[in-house]
Amino acid sequence: xxxxxxxxxxxxxxxxxxxxxxxxxxxxxxxxxxxxxxxxxxxxxxxxxxxxxxxxxxxxxxxxxxxxxxxxxxxxxxxxxxxxxxxxxxxxxxxxxxxxxxxxxxxxxxxxxxxxxxxxxxxx
Amino acid sequence: xxxxxxxxxxxxxxxxxxxxxxxxxxxxxxxxxxxxxxxxxxxxxxxxxxxxxxxxxxxxxxxxxxxxxxxxxxxxxxxxxxxxxxxxxxxxxxxxxxxxxxxxxxxxxxxxxxxxxxxxxxxxxxxxxxxxxxxxxxxxxxxxxxxxxxxxxxxxxxxxxxxxxxxxxxxxxxxxxxxxxxxxxxxxxxxxxxxxxxxxxxxxxxxxxxxxxxxxxxxxxxxxxxxxxxxxxxxxxxxxxxxxxxxxxxxxxxxxxxxxxxxxxxxxxxxxxxxxxxxxxxxxxxxxxxxxxxxxxxxxxxxxxxxxxxxxxxxxxxxxxxxxxxxxxxxxxxxxxxxxxxxxxxxxxxxxxxxxxxxxxxxxxxxxxxxxxxxxxxxxxxxxxxxxxxxxxxxxxxxxxxxxxx
Numbered sequence: 001x002x003x004x005x006x007x008x009x010x011x012x013x014x015x016x017x018x019x020x021x022x023x024x025x026x027x028x029x030x031x032x033x034x035x036x037x038x039x040x041x042x043x044x045x046x047x048x049x050x051x052x053x054x055x056x057x058x059x060x061x062x063x064x065x066x067x068x069x070x071x072x073x074x075x076x077x078x079x080x081x082x083x084x085x086x087x088x089x090x091x092x093x094x095x096x097x098x099x100x101x102x103x104x105x106x107x108x109x110x111x112x113x114x115x116x117x118x119x120x121x122x123x124x
Numbered sequence: 125x126x127x128x129x130x131x132x133x134x135x136x137x138x139x140x141x142x143x144x145x146x147x148x149x150x151x152x153x154x155x156x157x158x159x160x161x162x163x164x165x166x167x168x169x170x171x172x173x174x175x176x177x178x179x180x181x182x183x184x185x186x187x188x189x190x191x192x193x194x195x196x197x198x199x200x201x202x203x204x205x206x207x208x209x210x211x212x213x214x215x216x217x218x219x220x221x222x223x224x225x226x227x228x229x230x231x232x233x234x235x236x237x238x239x240x241x242x243x244x245x246x247x248x249x250x251x252x253x254x255x256x257x258x259x260x261x262x263x264x265x266x267x268x269x270x271x272x273x274x275x276x277x278x279x280x281x282x283x284x285x286x287x288x289x290x291x292x293x294x295x296x297x298x299x300x301x302x303x304x305x306x307x308x309x310x311x312x313x314x315x316x317x318x319x320x321x322x323x324x325x326x327x328x329x330x331x332x333x334x335x336x337x338x339x340x341x342x343x344x345x346x347x348x349x350x351x352x353x354x355x356x357x358x359x360x361x362x363x364x365x366x367x368x369x370x371x372x373x374x375x376x377x378x379x380x381x382x383x384x385x386x387x388x389x390x391x392x393x394x395x396x397x398x399x400x401x402x403x404x405x406x407x408x409x410x411x412x413x414x415x416x417x418x419x420x421x422x423x424x425x426x427x428x429x430x431x432x433x434x435x436x437x438x439x440x441x442x443x444x445x446x447x448x449x450x451x452x453x454x455x456x457x458x459x460x461x462x463x464x465x466x467x468x469x470x471x472x473x474x475x476x477x478x479x480x481x482x483x484x485x486x487x488x489x490x491x492x493x494x495x496x497x498x499x500x501x502x503x504x505x506x507x508x509x510x511x512x513x514x515x516x517x518x519x520x521x522x523x524x525x526x527x528x529x530x
Binding site: 051055058059060061062063064065066067117119120122123124 | 197200201204205206218219220222224225254255256257258259260
C-alpha cells in the first residue's frame with residue numbers, strides 16, 4: 001500500500017516537473033530561431049553533424065538556389081534515393097520523417113542553415 | 125622599256141584608264157581582303173597552337189588545385205585557407221556561376237571557353253565533377269608569353285608584304301594580258317596615221333608651194349575661185365598633217381622653249397586661217413593685248429591652230445570668232461553649234477569627235493590637252509548648245525618659264 005502510494009507520488013512529481021519543463025522549454029523556444037528549434041534537437045544526437053551534412057549537400061548541389069531547392073524537396077519528401085548521406089548512415093538511422101513545417105518555415109530554416117555554414121564567408 | 129611603257133599608257137583613253145583604274149582598285153581590294161583573311165586564319169592557328177601547348181601545363185595545375193580543394197572541402201571549416209600557388213592564380217565559381225573565391229588578377233571570366241586570352245593573361249577553365257566547396261568551375265590564370273604574338277605578327281607582316289608583291293606582279297601580268305588587244309588596236313591606228321603622214325608630206329608641200337607661186341593676175345575670175353578653193357583645201361589638209369606629225373613625231377621630243385610674242389602669233393595664225401574662215405563667211409574679232417609666254421613655238425602654235433580650226437569647223441555660216449588676249453590668258457570664242465554639257469569633259473579624248481558630220485580624226489583637242497598638261501597650263505570650256513563655245517587658256521605657270529627645257 002505504501003509502495004503504491006509512493007509510486008503515485010513519484011508520477012505526480014514527474015508530471016509536475018514535466019509540465020514545468022515543458023513550459024520552460026516553450027518559453028525558451030520563443031527566443032530561438034526556427035532552425036535551432038526544429039533542426040538542432042534531433043541532429044544533436046546524430047554522429048554526422050549538420051556542418052558535415054552541409055558540406056555533403058554543397059558537394060552535390062553546388063549553387064545556393066540548387067542547394068536550397070534540393071534540401072527543401074528532401075525535407076518535404078525524404079527518400080533514401082534522394083538522400084546525400086551514405087548507405088551505412090541510412091541503414092543505421094534511416095531517413096527522417098516528413099517535415100511538418102510550412103513552406104515559409106522551411107525556407108526560413110534553410111536560409112539560416114545556408115548562412116550559418118556558407119563557405120564564401122569563411123574562405124581566406 | 126620604261127619610255128615604251130609610258131607611251132603605251134599614254135595611248136589609253138581616259139575612259140579606258142578609269143576602267144583600268146577600277147579593275148586595279150577591285151583587284152587590290154580583293155587581294156588585301158584575301159591577305160587579311162589569310163592573316164586572320166594564320167593568327168588563329170598560331171593562337172590555337174599556343175593554347176594547345178598551354179593546355180597541357182594548365183591541366184596539370186588544375187588537377188593539383190582540385191586535389192587541394194578536395195582536401196580543403198574535407199577539413200572545412202577547421203581549415204579555411206584557400207589553396208594558392210606561385211605558378212598560377214585561381215578562382216572557383218558555383219553551378220550558378222556565382223563567385224565563391226578568387227585570386228584572379230583579371231576577374232572577367234568566360235564560362236563558355238575552355239581556354240582564352242584576356243589582357244596578357246591566359247584563363248583556363250576546368251569543370252569539376254564533384255563540387256568541392258560548391259565549386260563547379262575552376263579558373264586558372266597564368267601570364268601570357270608574348271613571344272608567340274610578336275613572332276606571329278612579324279610573320280604576318282613579312283608574308284603579307286611578300287604575297288602582296290607577288291599578287292601585284294600577277295596583277296600587272298593580268299592587266300597586260302587584258303590591255304594587249306586594246307593597245308594593239310590603238311597602236312595599229314597610230315602606225316597607220318604615222319605611215320599615212322609620211323606619204324602626205326610631199327604632195328601637200330607641192331600643192332601649197334604651187335598655189336602660192338601661181339600668178340593670179342592673169343587668171344579669169346572663175347579659175348581664181350577654183351584656186352582659192354584649192355588653197356583652202358590644201359591648208360585644211362596641211363593643218364591635219366601638222367597635227368598628225370606632232371602626234372606621231374614631235375610629241376615625245378624635247379621642247380625648244382623660248383619667249384614668244386603671243387599677240388604677233390595670234391595675228392599670224394588668224395591671217396593663216398582667214399581664207400578657211402572666209403569659206404564659211406566667218407569673221408574674226410581680235411581684242412589682243414601684249415602677252416609673252418615661255419614655250420615651244422611649234423607647240424603653242426598647235427594649241428592656237430587647233431582651237432581656231434575647231435572654232436571655224438564647228439561654227440555656223442556667217443558666224444563669228446572672237447579672240448581675247450590678256451597678259452595671263454586668252455579666250456577663243458565662237459558662235460557655233462556648241463557642245464552638250466555631258467560631252468564637254470570628253471572633247472579632249474583622242475579620236476573623239478562630237479560632231480560626226482565634220483571631218484577630222486578627233487586628235488586636235490587631244491594634242492591641245494597634252495601640250496596644256498605638259499606646260500601646266502589650265503584650259504576651261506564653257507559651251508551653250510546652239511549658241512557657241514568659249515575656250516579659255518590660263519598660262520600663269522607657263523609664263524614663269526615652266527615646262528620641258530632643252
